[in-house]
Amino acid sequence: MNSPDSPTMTTQPPRTLFDKLWDAHVVSPESDAAPAVLYIDLHLIHEVTSPQAFTELKSRGLKPRRPDRTKATMDHSTPTLPAGADGRLPYYTAAAESQVQTLARNCAEHGIELFDMGSDQRGIVHVIAPELGFTQPGMTIVCGDSHTSTHGAFGALAFGIGTSEVGHVLATQCLLQRKPKSMAITVEGELAPGVGAKDVILHIIGVIGVNGGTGHVIEYRGSTIRAMDMEQRMTLCNMSIEAGARAGMVAPDETTFAWLAQAPRAPKGADFEQARREWSALRSDEGARHDVEVRIDAADIRPTLTWGTHPGTAIGVDVPIPAANDAAARKALDYMALEAGHALAGTAVDVVFVGSCTNGRLSDMREVASVLRGRQIDARVRMLVVPGSEQVKRQAEAEGIDAIVRAAGAEWREPGCSMCIAMNGDLVAPGQLAVSTSNRNFEGRQGPGSRTLLASPLTAAWAAVNGRVSDPRELFGARKEVA
Amino acid sequence: MSGFRELRSQSVVLRQTNIDTDQIIPARFLSTTERAGLGRNAFNDWRWQADGTPNPEFPFNQPENAGRAVLLAGRNFGCGSSREHAPWALTDLGLRAIVSSEIADIFRNNSLKNGLLPVVLAEDDVQALMERPDDELVIDVAARELRTPDGRVYPFPLDAFAQTCLLEGVDEMGYLLARQADIEHYEETRHAR
Numbered sequence: 178m179n180s181p182d183s184p185t186m187t188t189q190p191p192r193t194l195f196d197k198l199w200d201a202h203v204v205s206p207e208s209d210a211a212p213a214v215l216y217i218d219l220h221l222i223h224e225v226t227s228p229q230a231f232t233e234l235k236s237r238g239l240k241p242r243r244p245d246r247t248k249a250t251m252d253h254s255t256p257t258l259p260a261g262a263d264g265r266l267p268y269y270t271a272a273a274e275s276q277v278q279t280l281a282r283n284c285a286e287h288g289i290e291l292f293d294m295g296s297d298q299r300g301i302v303h304v305i306a307p308e309l310g311f312t313q314p315g316m317t318i319v320c321g322d323s324h325t326s327t328h329g330a331f332g333a334l335a336f337g338i339g340t341s342e343v344g345h346v347l348a349t350q351c352l353l354q355r356k357p358k359s360m361a362i363t364v365e366g367e368l369a370p371g372v373g374a375k376d377v378i379l380h381i382i383g384v385i386g387v388n389g390g391t392g393h394v395i396e397y398r399g400s401t402i403r404a405m406d407m408e409q410r411m412t413l414c415n416m417s418i419e420a421g422a423r424a425g426m427v428a429p430d431e432t433t434f435a436w437l438a439q440a441p442r443a444p445k446g447a448d449f450e451q452a453r454r455e456w457s458a459l460r461s462d463e464g465a466r467h468d469v470e471v472r473i474d475a476a477d478i479r480p481t482l483t484w485g486t487h488p489g490t491a492i493g494v495d496v497p498i499p500a501a502n503d504a505a506a507r508k509a510l511d512y513m514a515l516e517a518g519h520a521l522a523g524t525a526v527d528v529v530f531v532g533s534c535t536n537g538r539l540s541d542m543r544e545v546a547s548v549l550r551g552r553q554i555d556a557r558v559r560m561l562v563v564p565g566s567e568q569v570k571r572q573a574e575a576e577g578i579d580a581i582v583r584a585a586g587a588e589w590r591e592p593g594c595s596m597c598i599a600m601n602g603d604l605v606a607p608g609q610l611a612v613s614t615s616n617r618n619f620e621g622r623q624g625p626g627s628r629t630l631l632a633s634p635l636t637a638a639w640a641a642v643n644g645r646v647s648d649p650r651e652l653f654g655a656r657k658e659v660a
Numbered sequence: 661m662s663g664f665r666e667l668r669s670q671s672v673v674l675r676q677t678n679i680d681t682d683q684i685i686p687a688r689f690l691s692t693t694e695r696a697g698l699g700r701n702a703f704n705d706w707r708w709q710a711d712g713t714p715n716p717e718f719p720f721n722q723p724e725n726a727g728r729a730v731l732l733a734g735r736n737f738g739c740g741s742s743r744e745h746a747p748w749a750l751t752d753l754g755l756r757a758i759v760s761s762e763i764a765d766i767f768r769n770n771s772l773k774n775g776l777l778p779v780v781l782a783e784d785d786v787q788a789l790m791e792r793p794d795d796e797l798v799i800d801v802a803a804r805e806l807r808t809p810d811g812r813v814y815p816f817p818l819d820a821f822a823q824t825c826l827l828e829g830v831d832e833m834g835y836l837l838a839r840q841a842d843i844e845h846y847e848e849t850r851h852a853r
Contacts, residue, residue: 204846205839211821214839216846226743228693237833242843254691272691279693323742323766339744339770341832349836351843355819357765387678388736388762421739423765487678487739505677505734598687607710619682619740621705 191462194428195359195394198334198459202317204351212353218316220247220346221302222289224254224280225600226321230344231283241287241347248311249284250292251277252301253600257563257590266294269602300566300592303327303534307411308568310440314429314456319346324534324616326417329426330410331433332459334394336424357423360393361467364401366475370653373544374409375536375614375633377401377473378416379481379491385471387489390422393469396461397427401475407436408540415535416616419488428460480649482521483618483631485509490618494636494648495520512620513628514610521630521646528611529560529587529641530623531634533597536614537565541634542573548638548652549585555644560587561603563595587641599624612640664775664826667756667799669729672719673790677734681741681767685749698745699752720753729756730797732790735783736760738767747774757799759806761786772822773832779806779816801826 192200199215207213222230227249234240241247254273260266268274277294284291292299298309303324306312314332319325321343328335338352345352362381382389395417397410405413410427417425427433434453437443444452461467479493486509492498500517501507510517515524531537531545545562554560562582564570570592573579579589596603597615599622605611607626614637618629632640635649689701707718714721731750737760738746747770750758756776761783763771768778779799781789789797789808798807801823806814824830 201850205842209820210824211835212819214836214842216843216850225690229695229744232693233833239837253687270691276691276693321742321744323740325742337742337766339742339766339773341744341770341773345833345836348833349839349843350847351836351839353821353832353836387739388764391736391762391765418740418766421736421764487680489678503677504675508676600687600690617680617682617740619680621686622682625686625705625710 191465193359193461193465193467194332194396194426194459195334196465198315198317199356201315202334207355212355214351215317215354217319217346217350217352218246219306219311219318220350221306221318221320221322221325222247222249222280222343223302223320223322224251224276226340227283227343228276228279229340230321230347233341233344234347239348241289243350244288246350247289247347248292248306249280249289250299250302250305251280251294252592253594253598255294255593256601257561257593257595257603259591269600273601297567297571300568301534301537301594303411303415304537304565304569307331307407307436308440308566310437310443313437313443313452314433314459319352323418324415326422326425327411327415327534329414329417329424330407331437332426332429332456334424334426337418358393358468360390360395360422360469360471362395362397362471362473363399364397364473364475365399366401367404368401368475368478369650371480371635371648371650372478373633373635374405374412376478376481377475378413379483379488379631380478381473382416382420382488383481383491384473385420387419387487388421389489390417390420393422395420395422395425396467397425398461402427403430406540407432408538411538412535416488419616429456480633480636482612482636482646483629484513484515484521486512486618486620488616488618488631491631492521494522494646522648524610524630524646526558526612526640526645527609528605529554529558529637530563530596530605530611530613530615531637532561532563532565532595533615534565534594535616536634537563537569537592539569539572541614542569542578543576544634545638546576546578546581548635548642549587550581552585552642554586554641557644558641560641561590561596562587563590564592566592596623598622599627605629612637612646663829664756664777665801667729667777668796669756670796671730671732671759671789671793672725672728673732673793674719675734675790678736678739679733680739681743681746684738684746685743690743690745695748697752698749699754702749702753727754729754730799731755731758732786732793733758733760736762736764738764738771740764742766742770744770744774747771747776751776759786759789772825775826777801777826781806781814781816785814
C-alpha cells in the first residue's frame with residue numbers, strides 16, 4: 178500500500194476503498210496477456226462446493242498451502258431438526274450426510290480448522306466468520322458461495338468463487354483475477370420506522386436491476402449506511418450479488434471496530450490498537466472516482482418485497498405490481514400466480530421463513546420476537562425461525578426468543594441455511610407462497626414449484642401474524658400512505 | 661483440458677432472460693461430491709415433468725436439438741449462485757458455448773475453467789441468431805468471432821489469457837503453481853496481518 182520510494186515525490190492519485198484493498202493484495206499485476214495474481218487472506222469452505230476441489234488437489238499430489246488461512250463449517254446440507262432418540266441427526270439424504278462427512282475428513286487430513294456438527298460455534302459460514310472475528314477490515318476473503326459478499330460489511334474485499342477456484346486458493350492461496358470496475362451507491366437520510374437494511378438492499382436491486390452490478394464492486398456509503406449497525410451492513414452487502422455485483426463493501430468505522438473489539442478471534446490488546454490504526458485508513462480518498470455512481474434517497478424506501486422470480490422485481494408493499502411489458506414478466510407473474518395492478522399487501526401466505534445468511538442474526542431474531550410477542554401466527558401459516566449460528570441460537574434462547582416464537586405457533590430450529598436453499602429437506606411445497614427473509618426468489622429455489630416473496634424479518638413476521646402480506650409500518654402506528 | 665480452437669454446431673434456443681443457476685441445476689442436486697453425471701439434471705425443473713417424464717415443450721427434449729453444442733440464451737444468463745455444478749451440468753449435457761447479450765460474472769469464470777465458452781454479443785445479434793437455430797454456427801476461438809453460413813461475422817470479447825488457456829489447454833492451477841516464487845515473496849515482504 179505504501180510507495181517504497183521517495184514519498185516526497187509521490188503524489189498518488191486518490192484511490193477508492195476498493196483500489197486500496199486490491200492494490201494491497203496484488204502478488205503480480207495484471208497485463209493484457211494475463212490477469213493479476215491476487216493474494217487471499219481468508220478462505221472459507223463448506224461442504225457443498227469444496228469436495229471436488231480436494232479431489233483435484235489429491236489427483237495432482239498437492240496439499241493446501243496455508244491451511245491456517247482456511248476455516249471450514251457445514252451449513253447447506255445440515256438438518257435443522259435435533260438428533261433423534263437414537264442420537265442420529267436426521268439428514269435429508271444419505272448423500273447430504275456423506276457430503277458433511279467428506280468435509281470433516283478433508284479438514285482432518287489437512288489440518289484445517291473446522292466448526293463441526295456439535296461445535297457450539299458452528300453455523301452459516303457468513304454468520305460465523307464475522308461473529309468469531311475471522312472477518313476483518315482490509316482482508317481479501319473468498320468462499321465457494323456467492324453470498325461471500327456479506328463480509329464486505331467490514332471493509333473487506335469479499336467475493337464468491339467456483340470450485341476450481343477453491344482448489345486454486347487451497348493450493349496457492351491465490352486467484353487469477355481481472356480487476357472489476359467500481360460503483361458507489363450513496364444512500365442519504367433517515368429510514369422510516371418499519372424500514373430496515375433488507376428493504377434498502379431490495380430497493381437498490383429494484384433500482385439498478387438484477388444485472389445492474391455485473392462486472393462491478395459496490396461501495397455503499399452515505400448517512401443511511403453510516404447509521405446502520407454491523408448486522409444491517411451485512412444484510413446490505415450480502416445481497417450485492419443479487420444485483421450481479423462481484424462484491425459489496427462499506428468502509429470500516431467505529432461501529433466496525435466496536436464489533437471487532439468483542440470478537441474472540443480478532444486481534445487483541447496492542448495488536449488490536451495497531452490494526453485499528455491501519456483499518457482507519459481504509460476509506461475512499463477525497464476525489465476518488467468510481468466508474469458508476471448511484472444516489473438513493475432513504476425517504477423513498479418503503480417496506481419492500483419482490484413479486485417475481487428474480488430479486489430485481491422489488492416493490493414497496495403497498496405499490497401495485499407493474500404491468501407485464503415483456504414475456505419474462507408475464508412468465509414470472511404466471512409462475513407466481515400474481516396479478517399486475519394489485520399491491521402485494523393482502524396476498525395470502527402459506528409459509529414464512531426467517532433465517533439465512535441475509536437475515537439469520539441476533540438482531541433479526543429480536544425483530545421477529547418483537548412482532549410475535551403476545552401474538553399468534555395465523556392458523557393457516559407454517560413459520561420456521563432458523564438462527565444463523567449456534568451462537569445466535571444460544572443468545573436468542575437466553576433472551577427467551579425461542580419461547581416467544583414457539584408460543585406464537587412457529588417452529589424454532591437448529592442453525593443452518595435451511596429453507597433458503599432447501600437442500601436439507603426444509604421445503605416449501607409446490608404452489609405454496611412463502612414470505613422469506615432469504616436472498617433468492619428464483620423458480621423452485623425453496624423447493625420445486627415454490628413461490629417466494631423476499632422480505633425483511635419485520636415484514637415476514639407481520640405477514641405470519643396476519644396470514645397475508647401486510648405493511649409493517651402498521652406496527653409503528655404510521656398512517657397508510659397512498660402509493 | 662484439451663485445446664478448444666473451433667466449434668461448429670447448430671443451436672438450441674432458450675429465450676428466457678435471467679436464467680439463474682437454480683434453473684440450470686437446482687440446489688437439491690448439489691449433494692454430490694463428484695463433478696460427473698449432472699447433465700441428467702441440467703434445467704431439471706423445466707425439462708422433466710413431476711412424474712419424471714420429459715416435458716415435450718422444452719427445447720432440450722426435442723429430437724431435432726439432439727447433439728447441438730451451442731445455447732442461445734436470453735440476457736443475463738447464469739445469474740445467482742457460484743455453483744460450478746452449473747457449467748458441469750451444461751457440459752455434461754453436451755454444450756460447449758453459451759451465446760447471450762450478458763453472462764453473469766461467476767458463471768462466466770466457472771465456464772471458462774470447464775471448456776464452456778461464454779460468447780457475449782449485442783442483444784439484436786443474439787435475437788437474429790435465435791431466428792435461425794438450424795444454421796451451423798462457427799465459433800472461432802483464435803479469431804474471437806462467431807460466423808454464420810450466410811457470411812455474417814460477429815466478433816466477441818474474450819480475455820487474452822482465457823483465449824490462450826482455451827487454445828492451448830493451459831490450466832490456471834498450473835499457471836498459479838508456477839508463480840510460487842512470487843507468492844512466497846509476497847508473503848515474506850507484505851505487512852504482517
